[in-house]
Every structure is written in C-alpha cells, then in structure tokens.
Amino acid sequence: MTSPDSAATDARTVRATIVQASTVFYDTPATLDKAERLLAEAAARYGSQLVVFPEAFVGGYPRGSTFGVTIGNRTSEGREQFRKYHASAINVPGPEVDRLAAMAGKYGVYLVMGVIERDGYTLYCTVLFFDSQGQYLGKHRKTMPTALERIIWGFGDGSTIPVFDTPVGKIGAAICWENRMPLLRTAMYGKGIEIYCAPTADSRSIWQASMTHIALEGGCFVLSANQFCRRKDYPPPPGYTFAGTEEDHSPDSVVCAGGSVIISPTGNVLAGPNYEGEALISADLDLGEIPRAKFDFDVVGHYARPEVLSLVVRDHPTKPVTFTSASVNPGGPQP
Amino acid sequence: MTSPDSAATDARTVRATIVQASTVFYDTPATLDKAERLLAEAAARYGSQLVVFPEAFVGGYPRGSTFGVTIGNRTSEGREQFRKYHASAINVPGPEVDRLAAMAGKYGVYLVMGVIERDGYTLYCTVLFFDSQGQYLGKHRKTMPTALERIIWGFGDGSTIPVFDTPVGKIGAAICWENRMPLLRTAMYGKGIEIYCAPTADSRSIWQASMTHIALEGGCFVLSANQFCRRKDYPPPPGYTFAGTEEDHSPDSVVCAGGSVIISPTGNVLAGPNYEGEALISADLDLGEIPRAKFDFDVVGHYARPEVLSLVVRDHPTKPVTFTSASVNPGGPQP
Amino acid sequence: MTSPDSAATDARTVRATIVQASTVFYDTPATLDKAERLLAEAAARYGSQLVVFPEAFVGGYPRGSTFGVTIGNRTSEGREQFRKYHASAINVPGPEVDRLAAMAGKYGVYLVMGVIERDGYTLYCTVLFFDSQGQYLGKHRKTMPTALERIIWGFGDGSTIPVFDTPVGKIGAAICWENRMPLLRTAMYGKGIEIYCAPTADSRSIWQASMTHIALEGGCFVLSANQFCRRKDYPPPPGYTFAGTEEDHSPDSVVCAGGSVIISPTGNVLAGPNYEGEALISADLDLGEIPRAKFDFDVVGHYARPEVLSLVVRDHPTKPVTFTSASVNPGGPQP
Amino acid sequence: MTSPDSAATDARTVRATIVQASTVFYDTPATLDKAERLLAEAAARYGSQLVVFPEAFVGGYPRGSTFGVTIGNRTSEGREQFRKYHASAINVPGPEVDRLAAMAGKYGVYLVMGVIERDGYTLYCTVLFFDSQGQYLGKHRKTMPTALERIIWGFGDGSTIPVFDTPVGKIGAAICWENRMPLLRTAMYGKGIEIYCAPTADSRSIWQASMTHIALEGGCFVLSANQFCRRKDYPPPPGYTFAGTEEDHSPDSVVCAGGSVIISPTGNVLAGPNYEGEALISADLDLGEIPRAKFDFDVVGHYARPEVLSLVVRDHPTKPVTFTSASVNPGGPQP
Amino acid sequence: MTSPDSAATDARTVRATIVQASTVFYDTPATLDKAERLLAEAAARYGSQLVVFPEAFVGGYPRGSTFGVTIGNRTSEGREQFRKYHASAINVPGPEVDRLAAMAGKYGVYLVMGVIERDGYTLYCTVLFFDSQGQYLGKHRKTMPTALERIIWGFGDGSTIPVFDTPVGKIGAAICWENRMPLLRTAMYGKGIEIYCAPTADSRSIWQASMTHIALEGGCFVLSANQFCRRKDYPPPPGYTFAGTEEDHSPDSVVCAGGSVIISPTGNVLAGPNYEGEALISADLDLGEIPRAKFDFDVVGHYARPEVLSLVVRDHPTKPVTFTSASVNPGGPQP
C-alpha cells in the first residue's frame, strides 16, 4: 500500500462518459437499441470504462404531461395515458434488464442506467447498475418524487440506496431533486461513495451550483446526466400533449436542454455542462483527487461531529405485506 | 413486454363466466355431472376462458340446518346429519379432484370451484383452482367460517391463501364473509391479485356494496358467484329440514337468491347481479382497466405506507402434529 | 356495568349531525364564523351531541386547481397560489384551534373538524377532535394524500391515528381515500372505534359502497361528511381558476355534490346521502347496534385470525430531525 | 429438604371446596352476591382454603339457546339476545373483578371463578384466579369453544394458560371440553400443575372417566365444578327459550345436573360426583399423594420421551393489531 | 366415495375380536399353537376381520418376577432368569413372524399381536401387525416401559409408531401405560388412527376410565386386550417365583384378571370388560360412529389449535451406531 507503485495505483484514472440523449418515447425496444448504439460509441470512441445515462432514459420522462389530474379530479384520458406509460416500463429483473446487462458485458463498461421500473402496478424512477462483466449489480429507487411525479411514481425505501465497490471506484446514484436531500446524500457519503452519479431531468443553470456543492461536500466526482429532448422526440398530438406551456410548438423546439456535467472532488468542472444537443461527455477521473480533497474536508471522517450529529438510515425493506415463508417475493429481488 | 405491442398485450381481454346454480344436494357425482354441463355451456356459448363456481358447490351448503346443536346440547340426529355431509365431501387430492381437472382441460378453461374438502374427519370450505391444461393448481381453505359454519367446518391456515399467476391474470379467492376480513384481502393484494374470486353464500343486496368496495380497494376484477337454490334442490323432509324459518315451504320457494356479479377495478358493474334464477353470468375483463385503476389507488403500491402499517402473513402450514420424516402426510398435500 | 340497567346503558343512543357545507374560500375567519353558525344550529335544532365537518372545511379544498404543475415544470403563478393557500391554513395548536375548542364547549358538542394544518412550510390535511367541555383532544393527519394532493399536503405518520374513548362512543377519523386503505382502517378497528368519521371530498355515488362496506367490516357507525360547493363559493377568476374541466361555469354550478351519509353497523343507511345542497344531516345512533353487529362479525375479535394475519402499526412519531433535549419541538405538539 | 420434618411439610393437606350452583341468569350483581354467600359458607362451614366455581358462573352458560343461528341465516332476535348476553359479561380487569378479589381476601381463600369476559365486542369463556390476600392473579381463556359456543365466544391464545405456584399448590384450569385436548393438558403438566381445576358444563356420567384419566395422567388432583340448574334458574319465556329440547318444561326440571367431583392423583374419588342439587363439595387434598403417584408415572418427567415427542407451546399473545408504542393496549392487561 | 352409496360405505361395519388369554410361559412354539387355535375360533365362530392379542402374548409377561434386582445388587439367579426370558423372545423378522403372517393369511384376519422382540441382547415389548393376505405390515415398540420393566426391555424410538391404513380402518397400537402418554397418543391421532389397539397388562378397574377417555379424546374405537392368567399358567417354583406377594398360592389363583374391553368413539362400551377368564370378546365396529363423534370433537382437526400447541414427532430411527453405507440395518425392516 505504501510503495511507490501503490501510490500509482491509488492515483488510477477512470475514463467516464455521460450520455446526454433522449428516450424514444413509448418505444422501449427502440430506446434500448439507441442505448446500445450510444454505449458502443462511448466504448469505441472514448474508451470509456463507465457510462452514465439520464433519469428515466428507459421508460421516459413524460415532461409536460398532467395525466389529467387536477385537485379532486381525474380523467379517463389520464388513466389511459398512465396505462400506456405503465406498459413502457420494465420489470426488475426482467428481459430488458438482461439485455442491458449483456450490453455492459459486450462493451466492457460499468453502466448506470435510469429506468422506469414496474413493480406490480406501481412505477418507480430507478437507476440500475451493471458491471463490465455483464452482471446486474442492483438498483436505486428514487426515494422522493418531485411534484407531479408523485402521482406516477412510488417512493423508494431505505433498502435501495446502494454504493457498489468496483474497480472503477465506489459508485452510487441519486436522482434529480433527491440530490437536494442532505440526509440522503449523507447516507451515500457514509457508504464511501467516490463516483456520485446524478441522473436528472433538471436543465436549469442553477442545477450546476448543486452539482459543484455536492462534489465539494462529498469529496467525490459528480457525474450529472440529463436528457436533451426536442418536441419531436415525443409522439405527436393527440398521442402526447404538453400541458400548461406557452412554448414554441415547432418540432425542433427544445423541451429539455441537457446541461450534463462532470465535476471533480475539488469542484473543478472536468467536462460540460453541455446545453447544445445530444452528446457524449467524457472526462478522465483521477481518483487521486479524492484523498487530496478529503484532506481539506471529509464529510463523514475528520470533519464529522458524530457525538453531536448522527444520521440513522433505516435500510431494511419496508413492504405493506410480508410473508413468513421465505420464497414468496412478488416484488422481485432486493439488492 | 415493453414494446408498443406489449401495451396492447397489457390491454388483453379475458372472457369470464360465473356459474349461479345449485348443488345437487347429498349427491356429489350428480353435482359433478351438473358442473360439467355448466362448464361445457360456458365454453360453448360464451367462449369463456375462466369459470367460477359458488362456495361449496361440490358438497353443498346446508342452509337452514342446525345439525341438532344448541348451546350445551347435541342430538344424535345432528351427528348423523354430519356423517352424511362428511360423506358427501371430497378428498384433496382425490378422484373428484381428478375429474374436475380433466373437465377444465377438456373445455380449456381456468376453473375456480367451491368444494367441501374432507381432511380426516374435519371438513373445510375450500376453493380449488385448475388451469386450462387440466392441471390442479392448488386450493384456498376458508380461514374463518361464519356463525354456525364453525361447527361443521375447520379453519384454514395461512398456507392456503394462494394467488396464481396465469395467462388470464393473477387469480385467487376469498370465500363469503372472509371477504369482510381486511387483513386477508390485503394478503391477497400483496400477492398481486388481479382477478379476485368471491364465491359466496350471501345473497343479501348489501353484499353488493362489499363487492364494489373490494374492486376499488384492490384495483382488481371481482367475480362473486353464489348459488341459486330452491327448496326442491334440497332433499325432502325428513332427510332435510330447514330450521327456524317461516318461509314458503313450497318446492319452488327460493332458499338462496343468488346475486352473482362481476365488477371492474374502477367499480363498474360489468354483469349481474342476477337474482332471478340459475344462470351463467359473463363479461369481458379488459385487463387494461387494472393499471388505469391503480393509477388512482394502488393499495400495496404507491398508496401504501409500509413504514407505518405493515401486515405480517404467517403462511407456513400449522398442524397439530408434525413428523420429522418428510414422507408422512396423512392429511394430503399442501399447495 | 353488568346489571340489567347496564344493558340499557349499553343500548344508549347518541344524536349525531353531519355538516354538509362549503368553506368560505381563502377566508379562514369567515369560515370559522360559518362553522359556529352551523354548530349552533345543530345543537339548537337537533340537540346534537356529536357534529362532524367535512375534509378541509377550514383552509379549503382547492378543487380544480393545478398549482401550475406539470411533469417537470412549475409556474410562478402556482407557487404564489400555494403561498396564499399556506396563509389560509392554521397552526395546531394556535388561535383558530382555541376558537374551535371554545365553540365545542359553548354548544356542548363533540366536534370533529376537517382543517388544513400548517407545520412550518408543509401543510397537512388534518382532522381535529374536541370534547363537549371545550377541550382539544388531538388530531389525525391524513397519512396518504390522493393524486395531486401530494404536491400540496405532506403525509401523516403513525402517531396521529387516534381513537378517543368518549361518553358518546369511541371516535376516530379517516379522510377521503384513506378510507380505502385496509390497514389504516384495521389500525382504527384495533383501537376499538365505534363512531367512524369519514370526512371526504369524494361525491361520486360509488363512495356509498365503501361507506356501507366499512360499517359492516368495522361493526361501527360510519359518518361521512362532504362539502357541498358551488362555483360561487370559490373566488372569481383570476383569483381562482378551475383547470381541465368543461363544466358549467355559472356561479350556481355544483363543484362538489356532497353525498354525506350516516350508516349503522349493520349497513342500514340512517340518514342521507344528500346530493341536494348545504344541509345538516342527523341521525340517532343506537349504540346497542354495535354488539348486535359484532355478534355476526368482529373484525378484531372473534373473526380475526391473529396467529395468521397480524398488523403492526408503527405509531411513534417520525421526524427528519430530533433533538435530544426534550423542549425543542418546532413542529408543535403531538397528541 | 430431607429431614422428617420436611417430609411432613411435603405432605401438607389443603381443604378444597367445589361450588355446584347456578348463575342468576342475566343478573350479574345478583350472581356476585350469590357467589359471596357460597364463598362465606365454604369458609365458615368447611374452613376451605381453595374454592372452585363452575364454568361461566358469572355471565352464565346460555344452555339451550341458539342465538337465532342456522347455517346461512341469523335473526334479529338472536342478535338482540347476544347484546344482552354481552351486557352481562364483565371486563377483566374491571369492577366485578375487583369485587371478586375483595371476596377472596375477605374470606381468605384461593378462588377460581368461571366468568364470561368481555373484550371489546368479543366474549371469552374465562377462568379467573385470586389469592387469599385479595389479589387478582391472572386468567385462563378457553382456547377452543365447543360447537355452538363458537358463535358466542372467541378463542383464547397461548398466553393465557397459566399455572400459579401458591402455598396451596400449583393451580391452573382447563374449561369443559378443553379437558379433552391432550396438548393443552400437557402444556399445563409442563408448568407443573398440582391442583387441576376443571370448571365444566358437561354433566354426563361419561365425564367422570375423563376426570379420572386426567388425575392419573397428570399425577394431580382434579377438581371438576359444574353448575346445577333448574328451568327456573333461567328467565321465563319469551325472555329465554330452550331450543330443540323435548324435556320437561316445569320450573323444577333439571337443565344441568352437576356431577362435580374431586379426584386424587392415584384416581381415587375423594368427593362427589353429586347429581342431586346445588351443593358445596369438599375434600382434604393430601399433597403427599402427588409424589406417590408420580413415582408410578410422571408424564413430563421420567415417563416422557422428549427426544421423540416434544410439544411446542406458543405462549406469546397474538393480536390482530399491535402498536409499536408500548402504552396502547385496548384489550386490557395480559397475565 | 361421494355417491349416496359411499355414505353407506362410510358407515361400513367391522367385526373385531379381542383375545383375552395367557401365554404358555417359556414355551414359544406352544404359545404360537395356542394363538392359532384362538385365531381359528375367532374367525370361525365370530367371523372376525380383526383380532387383537394382549401385550407380550408371545414371549410372556413375567409378572411377579424381580430378576434378582434390588437397589445396588443383582444375583446370578436373576441373570439366568433373563437368559431364559431372552431365549423365549423372537427376532423380527424371523421364523415366528413368518408363522404369524401365515396364520393371518390362513384365517383371513387382520392380526395385532403382542410379542417380546429380541434385537441382539436387548428385548423390546413389541406389537406386530399383519394383514389378512398374510403379509407382515410392521411393528410398534413400546416407547417407555413401566417401573421394573425398564430392566428387561429397551425403549422404542419414534420410528415405530405406525398407523396402517387398511380396509378395516386405520390401525395402530399403544402398549399398557404408554396409553397414559398424551403426546404418544396424539402422534397416533395425527396419523388418523381409527382402531386404537391397547394391548395391556393392567387389569385394575381404573384402567377402564383411561380407555373410555381415549375413545372420546381420539374419536376412535379402543380395543384393549389383556391376558387372563392363573398361577398355573406359569411354571411351578423354583422355575418361576412370584416375589413380594401375599396372594393365594393355589394354582387357580388369578394372577392377571383381564378386563379386556371394546369402546366406541362416543364412549359407549361395546363389549367387556371381562374379568372372568380366558375369552374371545367381540363387537361390531360401525365406522360411521367416527364422523359422528368427530363432529363433536376432532382432536387433530377442528378442535386443535395448531398455531398455539403443536407436537413434533421425531420419527426417524435413532440408533447408537450408524454406518454411512446405506445398506446396514441390523434391526430389521422399519414400517
């Protein structure tokens, strides 16, 4: 550990790529095809070891939809819209997960993929993790959806806040405004996160402040991946309508402007933010930056005050119904 | 599962038929013959994929009997009545189960059949499940008999509350007033029930309120099957006497008025209730209604609060005597 | 308790009144004035001992609002709308709670009042309980808001699911679609609820089925109180706009049709449902009906199977931050 | 331990009295008055140290009633009958329990009393235990009612099968046909029972065989107390009707013939059986008979084969709803 | 099984005979000859389908012997006495077993025979079962010898507590005071025993109470067979001496008084008890009595509380030495 060689080892560098691209909306097989093309390009052109996709890349982020809901009312059109959205989601595990795992193995990359997960009839905004050997590692379910998302997605519990210790670093993810939750971030800091993935749907410039802050606070690399969507990436009306917006209705009008970015543990922007279009955004992550940054500030180490401030994370699964016989698990495996 | 086609698949429709008919009392072979005629008709006339029979169709519901019991007393006539009732029940597995399985296979329907099960000298009010390939799938034993039923039927345990994942949907059953048990229903919701069968002996109009409520609560189709019995469906006195009733004693007087009904997950009555006579009651179940309804309310998904309220289901078998050698099982197999 | 007289005592009768009326929207003092007028009338005209108001009577149910929210977007108008709604809510305890307590004492009634509770900057849909001596007894916070309500109201925890043992019976409340939650209902059954209040905002006829079912399931009286609102009960545009509705925009058009109802433990409708207008709906509750009904079905007594199905209620308060010194409680007292 | 004196100590003798008498039906205060008169007489005339009353002495055994129940039907008269019966039952703890405790203390006797216990709206057939200092010791709830009793009484769980170690010996109770349950008896043998109380409602001569067998099997004294009731001990019709009996309807006709008996561990009948009328039946219990009998046969000692046959008693309370906060216990304390 | 005829079948009747007779002591071939004579008579005179012999009929019950044992001492005479007793016992399987099987086949009866089994140098008090086709079915070894029996007999394990399902009913056996063991009896109840054989050596009148109790408890027929022995049935002194008795020493003095009895499931004595002499005691067993009795009380069915009280039977063979190669089974076949 202390030889010159080990120092070199500690200072290993990881090539990472963020995918900034749009879902093929309501067409999950085509979305998976697109994911594979992007993954192949990241591997071939950039030699990436780690590829991070945006929130809800598989299944889609139904921006501008209302699902027919107002306070105290629903519509049958909104219910049918949900049925279609539900049908586009994927089971975990399931055939789409198998395909994603195979992709990761084929291109030899660690893959972090935002999906809409179907568990019975409730959906979750989930991030899946795969290793470069083609194995599914586990998942993170968004613990708290934002605003109208709360009517289409359920709430993850404490059992799916993983950090995976991999050869490319300790990897985890928080989704969109979860990144604003200080206790959730601290839970991941407590697990030693080094490569903090932040798949998101927030393309406002103010988002960059939070990404920089988290890199400093956590002493970790932050990789924020957002979709870049134009109107034409969604089905045409009446299959899809944008509610409550007075924006440009032309097919090329930008619906989600991206802003994907890679930031170092000392707060340096390594790549991005990109607000131009679909793109692969890559950077070399010098893992030696982590101890350099933690020397200043180690949020769960020398800079913590555990005798004053302590966080309790209830990370056992919570289910409305549990069966004492072990074999019944209708909701699929937990990581 | 997630292609546009799969959305169409999710919206698949199942033709279901409820049988509203009477047992041939004290004549189990004749009852099975009648079951077969009804099944054949459901398949031929309605093209049914799923057929649900009432509670205790095989073995019979001895309405109006007292079995000679008062508080602190019994009669030898009552004991003899029980002996005959016991003799009309069926073993599970056993030859009658084999015949029912063969019927389901012959007509290519999923079959849900209420029976009186004999396990040694205790009887259970049981529902049997068969697939359209002619296989016996398993059984549900009523967990809590109502009122005087407690002197003729035993109590099922947690090991026989199955929900079967079939091509026509996830099927289970609760019998008569079991349907009033919120924790039992929730156990089935937790297993993902989609087609909730409610074989019953309750023909009061108030029963409809519970059926509608369950459809809404569970976000599932509810199929409630009741017998329609006239006095003449029972043996003449003194072989059979109705106690404590001042009803019409004519052979055509109605003893059980049916009320069988099919309700959608959003609470719409699709067929029935029928209070007129023996009948086959059919409806098309659009399974797409389930996600539409669950969008509003998913009792074990987005509308649950598992960290506050959690149900534990002890679903291992409970037996007064267990033998450590595996092969001794005098009471027949468990599903 | 056990003399022949006590049998008469058990059969005591309680006069109860449900208020079906509209909030004075965005004017909390005027709403409290209206509450007092209605309470006075219930006491004077009907001699009521128990008066139940609808969900969100104080603070209002902002039907038809969207608060400017679509998936992935918000508007500043929506945020301002929330600020006003937040300003109309009440702290618990606080001066409005004191006024309500004084009203209950003045008219000598047990009072169950739906309010919007302000706890810092999060709101809760809450029911307050007061005794006829003018004491505040405690509160129930809705544990799970429905659909768009999830963006304006927080989620109650297990510490506010009270049942109060009073001289007019054991009283508790579940709000609107909480009534569809079987485990929540069972928690209240487990506390022995006898007078089950169901303040609601659901005026569909299908709501009646659930109310009847709950009365049967719980063996309790069900008192469902809903608002009756016309368009003119809300401020005129642009102060208030109804989104996504193609309804009659005349001032007298009905926005919420009521349907308040009182049902006995055996499922008999004692008063209502009223879909005509603002009204006081009264009935005599013969508490002797409870043992008569429980003889048939006691959901947490003789009809339970606790060794198979058991519900765990985590009824300790859950807070994101707790301070080990006892006196710091920024969110107000818990019952 | 081994001195001659200790042998004398071991051979201590206890004076025990069984009360064979009738409830004052539907009049619990009068029944308690009668209990006190009988207790006073047992203490004064016989110097009894231990007095055992029959099953359901307080609350009553409604022999010959049907509560209007037939298979599939109920009557409103039956429900009202239950309401009255429910009103005659007692809460545990409660004022009647306090009175019984005071009686035991006043007359300085260990008291074993059969009661009907009211827990919410479910009743239990319960035996209460009191010490000679006037303390309530605990209770046994009948675990399995017989026949029609199952519609009026709930089922006790494993937490109320106590054996109390007292200066007059180790005392417990099994009620009526519970005495036929070999596993329940063995649970009490396993707790070291020495004075086995068998309050009952079975006056058939065949009952004596079971009492003798239990004395031999358990190596314990058996004290079986039954009521002696005449028709006139019940209210006159229509307040009370005997169903399904062709017996003598005169006021003096015997409804329950007693048969109370005291048997030694070696199977000797020490007093009774008495089939003549109300009576106090007394005997001296030479506790030295217990080791003499166990020398022959010690059912849970030298004559057990625990490596082959072992009984598991789940003696934790089972409740349909549990609250994680300790203080909520609507059902009263558990022994 | 379920036709009206099957009800008749369920009510089938079995003719059973108990043999009350003495071993020809120390002469096993003569004892077998005597057995055959008695069997022939039972078949010819009574048309018996089932014949039950007493405990230790083959090999003998050495009543009155001490085998020279006092606390802390033995004698060489006692050792020689054991050698002779050991020589009179039989191997299982072995030629005497073959002869017994042939007898059963010849007379077409189900045969239940008490024997002394020799397994190496340890003896067991065993009951053998044969079918009417002349097949040996299996054996029961007494699990717990009484008092001094413990110096001449070993202890059976849980692998030899069989219940055989035969055309004449489900048959098993418990020997002498094993019948006092509630867990052993429950093991047999758990296997569904219908014809409960109780070969014994206890001729006290109190034995009848236990037999009646077991019939009621188990809901089964009880057939208790005892030897009737006079002094002259034993060899004359000094070949055989009775220790510690001051009885009549005349050759005709009764050493064991019989008391064999047949009891129905409802506790009715069908034949016996006979205390007069050697005899064949016969009765018709109406198997319909079993469901009639179980209607009242089904010890392992509707009257069990398996979730509270559960018996575990370790019914695998236990041997002091086991060999990992599968084929070693020195003790003969297991049922």
Added chain:
Amino acid sequence: MTSPDSAATDARTVRATIVQASTVFYDTPATLDKAERLLAEAAARYGSQLVVFPEAFVGGYPRGSTFGVTIGNRTSEGREQFRKYHASAINVPGPEVDRLAAMAGKYGVYLVMGVIERDGYTLYCTVLFFDSQGQYLGKHRKTMPTALERIIWGFGDGSTIPVFDTPVGKIGAAICWENRMPLLRTAMYGKGIEIYCAPTADSRSIWQASMTHIALEGGCFVLSANQFCRRKDYPPPPGYTFAGTEEDHSPDSVVCAGGSVIISPTGNVLAGPNYEGEALISADLDLGEIPRAKFDFDVVGHYARPEVLSLVVRDHPTKPVTFTSASVNPGGPQP
C-alpha cells in the same frame, strides 16, 4: 394569521445588510468602534433591520499565521502569538458583549456578529445574536474548525446551534466550512431557519455554489458575510507575518477578497457577490418567497423521508467536567 390580510403579512419584506469589512487586528476596542460605525451606516443609509458581520470580525482571523507549528514541533514565538490572540478575544458574557447589545438597541437592528470567544484558555469561533431591543439572544460556536484553525480554536457542541424566532424571521448561523456539513445544516433546517447567516473566511468563487445550493436546499435566504482584508489591515512584520505565501507583499495587496452575497430561497442572487472592497451589501428579503420555494422542496417537510432517514441532534451541553450542583454554568447562557 388566517385573514386575507395575513396572506399579506406572510409576504412581509425585511431589509438586510451584510458587512464586508476587516477587523482592526489586535485592537478589539477599535474593532468595536468600527463595527458601530458600520452599523450606524447600515441603519441610516439602508434602513436595515438585520445586519450580519463576517466570521471573527471581533478578535480577528489570523490569516497566514502558522503559530509556529509544524508536525512534531512548536516554537516559543508561536506560543507568544497565541497569548496575544487570546488577549484580543472576548468573554461571553462580558463587557464587549454588553457594548454590542447596546449598539443593536441603539440602531434598532438585529445584529449577527462573528467573534473570537474566550472560555478560560480555549478560544471559540463564535457568532453572537442580538435583537433590535438591545438584548443578547445567544450564540453559535463553530462546531468544527478547518485545518490549522484546529490548533487555535476549540470545537463547539450541540447546545449552541440556535435558531431564533424573531419578527424579521427565524435566524441562525453556520460559520465558514461548517456550511459544508450537511447534518449541521439539517439541524438548523429542523429548527425552521428562514434567514441563514453564513459568516465566512472563504473568498473563492466556488464558495458561491455552496451558498446557492444551501438556499435551494433549505428554502431559506442565505446571507454570507466575509471580510475584505488588505495586507495593511494586519500589523506590520515582525508583529505579524504571512507564512508560506509568495504573494504580493505590498500594503494594498488583497489578503481576503470578500465575495459576500445574499441569495433568495429559489436561488436568485439578490445582492453581491462583491470582490471589490469593504462594502455594505443590502437586499430586501420578501419572506413570501419561502412558502413559494417550499412548495417545490421542503427539506424537513413534504420532501423528507423521516421513516428512512432521520437525524439525531444531541443538543445538550457536553463538558469535560460537570458539577452536580445545578448552578455551575461557566460558559454563559444557552439558547
């Protein structure tokens, strides 16, 4: 509070000023004079209701000092430097605190002042709070000094993390890199902080990201005050030397560049950052922005998951020595 007027009240506006200025180093009285001048100006020119000073304004931030410390060594010069620094600090309470309180009262402002607090021979980096009536409210001690600060300042405990509920809003403070501590921030969020003061010594541009993030995360106004220091603000060498810097040594060279800023709850920069020189930086804080922002994200309200993630704050004083007599409290009053 709930009238339409109260909505206006909720939208009240507060004028706030940040002081960006330098300590008069090693001259505490002169520093207090300077503080008063700045305070007077803020009140007079801007009408400020709230004035916030930088970290260590009184006592000074000894930037560039090493206090003679290297790993394993100290120097006597460093010790003397600490003696002088210790002498410039102030006791709390004490005469300087009284003077500051008087100033606040004189100018009618809420005052938040960074000081170096002397507690015996340990110093703390502390913020003092005063109300506009001239009352000292309490203090916050920096809980975790950064890097070399750890050799001159002690660590604050959990008892000095106050949030004061004042007419200008709920006010608290975190000092410099404490602002990076997510659990400390959450403790203040849990107390309802609305005006979050961040006195600092960090003038890097990256600091702005954290300030913006905190405003969003906490839904609060953030007021970050830093000193603006030139070389000449420190004593000349050798009285003061800057270690390890190759910077411009001219008197006007900037040692600390300020960057003070005011940010709204939605992340808008209201004033600053100023990197130009000493300045008063002012803005109007529209408190209505808080509910508008919390509608989106309420970190301890609707966006928390307390059942998964909960922070425990041990906010009792921790002292190395406590005296059991109650009156000992050497550290001054606690909030």
